[in-house]
Amino acid sequence: MLRLSKLADYAVLTLVGLGRHDEVVTSSALAAETGVPEPTVAKVLKTLSADGLLVSQRGARGGYRLACKLEDISVARVIAAVDGPISLTACVSGGGCDNGADCALYGSWDVVNEAIRDALAGISIAKMAEMSMPARRIRAELCASRDNTLHDSKSADQVGTFGG
Amino acid sequence: MLRLSKLADYAVLTLVGLGRHDEVVTSSALAAETGVPEPTVAKVLKTLSADGLLVSQRGARGGYRLACKLEDISVARVIAAVDGPISLTACVSGGGCDNGADCALYGSWDVVNEAIRDALAGISIAKMAEMSMPARRIRAELCASRDNTLHDSKSADQVGTFGG
DNA sequence: CCATTATGGACTAAATCAGTCCGGTTTCCA
DNA sequence: TGGAAACCGGACTGATTTAGTCCATAATGG
Numbered sequence: 001m002l003r004l005s006k007l008a009d010y011a012v013l014t015l016v017g018l019g020r021h022d023e024v025v026t027s028s029a030l031a032a033e034t035g036v037p038e039p040t041v042a043k044v045l046k047t048l049s050a051d052g053l054l055v056s057q058r059g060a061r062g063g064y065r066l067a068c069k070l071e072d073i074s075v076a077r078v079i080a081a082v083d084g085p086i087s088l089t090a091c092v093s094g095g096g097c098d099n100g101a102d103c104a105l106y107g108s109w110d111v112v113n114e115a116i117r118d119a120l121a122g123i124s125i126a127k128m129a130e131m132s133m134p135a136r137r138i139r140a141e142l143c144a145s146r147d148n149t150l151h152d153s154k155s156a157d158q159v160g161t162f163g164g
Numbered sequence: 165m166l167r168l169s170k171l172a173d174y175a176v177l178t179l180v181g182l183g184r185h186d187e188v189v190t191s192s193a194l195a196a197e198t199g200v201p202e203p204t205v206a207k208v209l210k211t212l213s214a215d216g217l218l219v220s221q222r223g224a225r226g227g228y229r230l231a232c233k234l235e236d237i238s239v240a241r242v243i244a245a246v247d248g249p250i251s252l253t254a255c256v257s258g259g260g261c262d263n264g265a266d267c268a269l270y271g272s273w274d275v276v277n278e279a280i281r282d283a284l285a286g287i288s289i290a291k292m293a294e295m296s297m298p299a300r301r302i303r304a305e306l307c308a309s310r311d312n313t314l315h316d317s318k319s320a321d322q323v324g325t326f327g328g
Numbered sequence: 329c330c331a332t333t334a335t336g337g338a339c340t341a342a343a344t345c346a347g348t349c350c351g352g353t354t355t356c357c358a
Numbered sequence: 359t360g361g362a363a364a365c366c367g368g369a370c371t372g373a374t375t376t377a378g379t380c381c382a383t384a385a386t387g388g
Contacts, residue, residue, distance in 0.1 A: 003344095006377065009273075026333065039379050046335065059386020060332040075276055108292040109173075112239055115283035123279060128272040167375090170346065190364065203348050210366065223355020224363040 007082045010036055010044045015078065016129045018054070019070045024063030044082065051081035070129065076120035086117050171246045174200055174208045179242065180293045182218070183234045188227030208246065215245035234293065240284035250281050 017034050018025060027045050031038040045064050049056045053073060054064045080086055181198050182189060191209050195202040209228050213220045217237060218228045244250055 004273075005375095012272075028333090037378075040377080042334085043378080049334085050336095056334060057386085058332095058334045058384075060330095061387060062333045062385085064334085108176075108295045109168075111292065111295050112284065112287055115287060116280055119279035119283040120276065123276055128275065131272045131275050169344095192364090201347070204346075206365085207347080213365085214367095220365060221355085222353075222363095222365045224361095225356055226354085226364045228365085 005083050007044060008079050010040060011048060011078050011082045012125055012128060014041060014044050015070060015125050018064060018066050024057045024065045026063040047082050053081055070126035071124050073125045074121045075123045076117055078125065079120065169247050171208060172243050174204060175212060175242050175246045176289055176292060178205060178208050179234060179289050182228060182230050188221045188229045190227040211246050217245055234290035235288050237289045238285045239287045240281055242289065243284065
């Protein structure tokens with residue numbers, strides 16, 4: 001639970017992908033790079049663009065590019081863009097509470113929501129990318145050093161190099 | 165998104181309800197108190213009990229009571245109990261990533277997950293209850309007399325009345 | 329013009345969740 | 359000792375949400 005939508009996952013992936021280019025990139029190119037199906041990438045790109053995270057260029061030779069640096073984009077921002085406001089439950093002060101008049105927790109989730117928003121606002125996409133690549137490398141080296149303790153071919157596939 | 169399940173909401177509600185009793189309370193009594201349908205409350209109670217948050221007493225005159233004080237129960241704990249591990253996406257280091265070998269974010273969500281877990285671990289159910297009741301009171305009084313300064317002391321602890 | 333590319337919306341299938349129900353077991357009490 | 363009260367565990371169903379796709383349209387460059 002507290003499960004993130006896949007779209008948000010794709011969004012981060014896409015943003016990182018875009019971060020590797022200086023010029024505009026088409027959605028199909030991005031799809032090829034990330035391995036995510038084209039229509040899905042297109043959808044994510046549209047959403048991100050609508051939110052202002054990307055700048056789009058229509059027409060031939062068009063595409064997308066980042067509106068700002070990855071360091072300046074927080075996870076909170078991305079999640080909010082693709083999945084709407086970060087709010088843990090329907091029972092918040094602003095809206096109506098399904099539990100009705102008996103609800104003893106009116107507004108109490110606000111504290112929680114704020115805490116989460118703070119946590120997410122403090123992590124940039126750049127940071128995420130930074131935390132992931134070395135992790136993969138380290139893991140790959142661990143596997144190498146332990147030599148043949150690796151039996152799972154799928155795992156072997158997973159640590160395969162990806163372009164960078 | 166990042167939407168909490170209703171079960172978790174009910175769980176907190178139920179825990180706070182239980183916190184008002186010293187002796188064991190039956191699920192039907194709790195249902196009556198909270199206004200949540202009986203089967204649903206029963207389900208939540210069962211889950212919470214299985215997780216060790218509650219102590220159950222079977223048989224006639226049985227019921228549930230808190231296993232520990234509300235101050236010692238974090239939201240993280242409750243959410244994990246009813247909704248499983250707090251993990252933002254399937255793309256975590258431990259499990260398999262759906263994005264496959266192309267995933268450039270292997271393990272990067274772990275940072276995010278940890279941040280969220282930290283945030284949630286720092287908020288107790290007692291705190292939530294505390295933050296909610298005064299809010300309701302203040303709101304009620306604001307409606308009554310808007311220009312009143314009301315630095316009302318926190319009498320949240322002894323708020324026994326609970327109807328709206 | 330025409331090929332290319334984003335845009336916006338609608339749509340279907342799949343997954344998940346909320347809520348309910350039932351048969352079983354344990355315990356109390358008369 | 360028997361019956362009622364209450365928890366236990368799991369299965370089931372309908373509703374909601376999400377994932378993923380597709381199409382018609384508008385804009386741009388050559």
